[in-house]
Amino acid sequence: MRATDRSLDVVAFVSEHFRDILRRRLSEIVGLALITLALLGAIALTTWSAQDPSLSHATQTPIRNLLGFPGAIFSDLAMQLLGLAAILLLLPEALLGWRLLSHKPIGEKWRGLVWIVATFLAAGFASTLPRIGAWPLPTGLGGVSGDALLHLPAMIVGAPPAGLTLVAVSALFGIATVVTLAIAAGLRWPARNALARDAAVEIERDDADDDRGSAWIGMFAHALLSWKARIGRVFRRAPARNATRAARPAATGGRHEPRFDNLGRVAAPSIADEEEYVEHAPRRRAPVRVPPRRTGNGYTLPSLNFLTAQRASERTTLSKDIIDANAVALESVLGDFGVRGEIINAHPGPVVTLYELEPAPGIKSSRVIGLADDIARSMSAVSARVAVVSGRNAIGIELPNPTREKVYLRELLSTKDYNENTSKLPLCLGKTIGGESVIVDLARMPHLLIAGTTGSGKSVAINTMILSLVYRLSPQQCRLIMVDPKMLELSVYDGIPHLLTPVVTDPKKAVVALKWAVREMEGRYKKMSKLGVRNIDSYNARVAEAKAKGETLTRTVHTGYDKESGEAIYEKEELELEPLPFVVVIVDEMADLMMVAGKDIEGAIQRLAQMARAAGIHVILATQRPSVDVITGTIKANFPTRISFQVTSKIDSRTILGEQGAEQLLGQGDMLYMAGGGRISRVHGPFVSDDEVEKVVRHLKSQGAPEYLEEVTAGDLEDGEDGAVFDATDMGMGEGGDLYSQAVAVVKRDRKASTSYIQRRLQIGYNRAASLMERMEQEGIIGQANHAGKREILIPENPADDRY
Structure with missing residues (x-):
């Protein structure tokens, strides 16, 4: 018999196999008790006497019932109510007890009602039979219930049934009794009964084999551990060299460690004590050490041993x-x-x-x-x-849940969903409500927007995403640009070979880095257009194919015309054969950048979000303050994939997701994941500690120094410029600045001069527009404002002096 529930709260500390055995023993005890109760009821009915004292008959005669006064009361009530059909009251208890005792499946609950109907029909059938000898009761053989059913036809016909009518009624009650009893007992047609019997025998045989197999496994494991303890005591008395060999047999043996790529789930990195190992052996795989994984160019990917594995004692089940x-x-x-x-x-x-x-x-x-x-x-x-x-x-x-189960990153990285996934940029987000792993592809998103308050798990989620990338991809496959204005969360990754530039902490350099990403995107599009491909995957495939064949990629370029003949001149241009890595830009705090250079940040992010997917450049933005001035409509429109951790209000939840619900999250990695198309699902993010991150970072740094590109943060940043340099027009306030020339050109062309007009035309702030107006007034381009606020334009439409 297969149990429908294998969790007992009171014995949750023991193994599942022992709890199953305990449940089977309890089932046998209950079944035996029901059979005993039915047997006692049968004894009471068979030794019934109408002369025994009962609730309907008071007498001083000795009790003849073998069960004494309780048996006399029970048998008298049953015979008065049902007559000879009272024996059917005991059959359900006996059948149920036999099924529990033999571990057979219990029938449906509605069959109990059919038993009751069959009992009353049997009482009616018994009332149609002639009385046997000296029947001691005034009612018929079916008791009060049978006589009541027998008088129902009399109410319809007008007279009690007799003769052929009585025979017909008796046959009707008899057939109905047999049919209802067959249904209540669960009897089937012969063919279906044979199939069900074969299935039941198969299930019973499987259960028996499982029980015997579990018992033999437990005995075998106990014997092995006993011999291991004895051998250990002997070797502890031996020299230290022999003791080392006994404690570490795998160091000298010929055991082949499993490869990371073929692993499904990996258990704890170190073997626990023997008692705990035996207890969880039936449901957990043996702990293994994960070997290092190498790429084709000699780069070694991080090992799972740097991460903490979940212990069996930390798993919680809700009964x-x-x-x-x-x-x-x-x-x-x-x-x-x-x-x-x-x-x-x-x-x-x-x-x-x-x-x-x-x-x-x-x-x-x-x-x-x-x-x-x-x-x-x-x-x-x-x-x-x-x-x-x-x-x-x-x-x-x-x-x-009353007890929260922690999700570990190692458990997700060791699943088949991660190792056998064809995603180009896999991200381990966590587990769903049902416990299923959530592994998504950043390349298909293609950009990600994250929001959450302090303590909601946002920074830990960014760490898990970074580790998900470095555990799969080498620096030749993926490069990172990290922007951390808080100078706290991402600084630990400074120096890993995946970085294109040191972790950017200056908001000014962050804007320059985003502009470099835009220029890199445009350069990649030019390279792809020369090869005639549409995305980075096709480009890398063409380059790899050419390298494998030893070919040189060229294209024909039109360079001009011959002066004598006038014919077009074409030359062959040799193309570079260097694969393009993915570039992931990670911004930990968007609000700080928006305060310094909102327009410029928004413009650069908009271009990247709209065009960078095919070029292999992807953006991950995170913010603690999901307000409309940080997450603008332009940014939301270009980031269909979003994650919201716990926020403070429904307004913030609607800002990031478009609906409420994020304010009801529990924090510590609890998130709402909105994929493309608006589908929202709840995910519990994995946990990774600072020590685990530092171990992985030390391993990455040991693989080599990073190859930084100075132009990522050098750009057009000049000394002495403040945050206003990053306005949409990218101009300064100095003498001869391009922004001032544009303002003069607008006034000269449109013949309008006001602060609000300059602000709208040049898409700059009010303070900057007011400064430009003051400068033009000082240089005599416009006059002073009159009582209505209007200014006279002092320069002609086509001035002779081209200073302006």
């Missing part, structure tokens, strides 16, 4: 009883607020449990969503998130 109790309580809470519906399903996860509510007709989903805070208060939960389940007539209610 079915607790889930059912929460579902009933949730229905009651919703009913108190006037929401009628039924909890049809529940999906427990590592952090929260999703309860699917099927509302009654006429219940609006917005009404249930608005009760999120009231549901959390009534359920004594920290928070509750309510959202519509897409594609189904259900509303999802997410409640936090």
